[in-house]
Amino acid sequence: MDAAWVALGLSLKVAGWATALNLFLGVGVGFFLARMRFPGRDVLDTLLTLPMVMPPTVLGYYLLVLMGRRSVLGEWLYDNFGIHLIFTWQGAVIAATVVSFPLVFKPARAAFEAVEHELEQAARVLGVSELAIFFRVTLPLAWRGIMAGLLLAFARALGEFGATLMVAGSIPGKTQTLSIAVYEAVQAGQDGTAHLLVIIISIVCVAVLLGATRLAPGRVSGRNR
Template sequence: MDSAWIALQLTLKVAGWATFINLFLGVATGYAMARWRWAGRDLLDAALTLPMVMPPTVLGYYLLVVIGTQGTLGQWLLSTFGIRLIFTWQAAVIAATIVAFPLVFKAARAAFENVEPQLEDAARSLGLSESAVFFRVSLPLAWRGILAGLLLSFARALGEFGATLMVAGSIAGKTQTLSIAVYEAVQAGQDDTAHFLVAITSLTCIAVLLSAGRLVPGRVMVRS
C-alpha cells in the first residue's frame, strides 16, 4: 500500500498547485469578463470554458502539440533552458490546471456579477483606486463564490486522468496520480489496491463537494 500513499501525496501536490495557479488566473479572468464589455467577449468565454466539455484525450493531444519535445513551447524550453516538461509532475500540473480552470473562472465571474455595481461606484466616489475597489469591495463580497469554485477545481484536479496520462504518463512515484494508479491496479488485477485507491479518492472528493455546497447553499454557482 506504500505506492497508494505515494500516489495520494502526488495527487494532492498536483491538485494543490493547479488550484493555486487557477486562483490567480480564474479570478482575474472572471473579474475581467464580469466587468468589461468588448467585441468577441462571448467567443472568448466559450473558448475559456472549452476544457470543461472537451474530451480529455483531445486536450491531452493539444498539450502534447504545445509542450511536447517537438511542440512549439516544449522545443523552445528544451533547446534554450534544457527543461523537458513531458512526462514530469509539472506536466500533470499543467494538464490539471487547464482542465479545472473553467470551474474557477465561471464561479468567479458569477460571483463578481452578483456584486452590486453601485457599491463599487460608491467606493470610487470616495477616492479609492481601482485596485482598492477590487480588494476592499469586490473581492470581499465575492469570496464565497470564488472559494466554492476553487474547491470544485481542486476536486476536478484530483480526478484528472486522460490529459494527465497523455502528457505525464504513468511513472510510479513520479507522475502516477490516484486516478492513473486505479487504472493501473485494475489492469494488473490488483483488486485490493484498486478498492483502497477508489475509497481514498471518493472520500476526498465527497469532503470537497460538501464544503463547496456549504459555501453557496441554494444558489447556482456557475452561470453563463
C-alpha cells in the same frame, strides 16, 4: 500500501498547484470578462469554457502538440531553460490546470457580475483607488462563489485521468496520480489495491464537495431568507 500513499501525495500536490494557478488565472479572467465589454467576448467565453465539455484525451493531445519537444514552445523551453514538461509532474499540473480552469473561471465571473456596482461606485466617490476597491469591496463580496469554484476545481484536478495520462504518463512515484494508479491496479488484477485507492479518493472528493456546497452563494442566500 506505501504506493497508494505516494500516489495520494502526488495527486494532492498536482491538484494543489493546479488550484493555486487557477486562483490567479481563473479569477483574473473571470473578473476581466465580468467587467469589460468588447466584440467577441462571448466567443472568448466559449473558448475558455471548452475544457469543461471537451474529452480529456483531446485536451491531452493538444497539450502534447503544444508542449512536446518538437513543438515551438517545447523546443524553446528546452533549449533556453532545459525544461522538459512531458512525462513530468509539472506536466501533470499543467494538464490538471487546463481541465479544471472553467470550474474556477465560470463561478468567478458569475460572482463578480453579482456584486452590486453601487457599492463599488460609492467607494470611488470616497476616493478609494481601483486596486483597493477590488480587495476591500469586490473580492469580499464575491469570495464565496470563487472559493466554491476553487474547491470544485481541486476535486476535478484530483481525479483528472485522461489528459494527465497523455501528458505525464504513469511513472510510479513520479507521475502516477491516484486516479491513474486505480486504472493500473485494475489492469493488473490487484483488486485489493484498487478498492483501497478508490476509497481514499472518494473520501477526499466527498469532503471537498461538502465544503463547496457549504460555500455556495445560493445556499448562503437561502439561509438568509
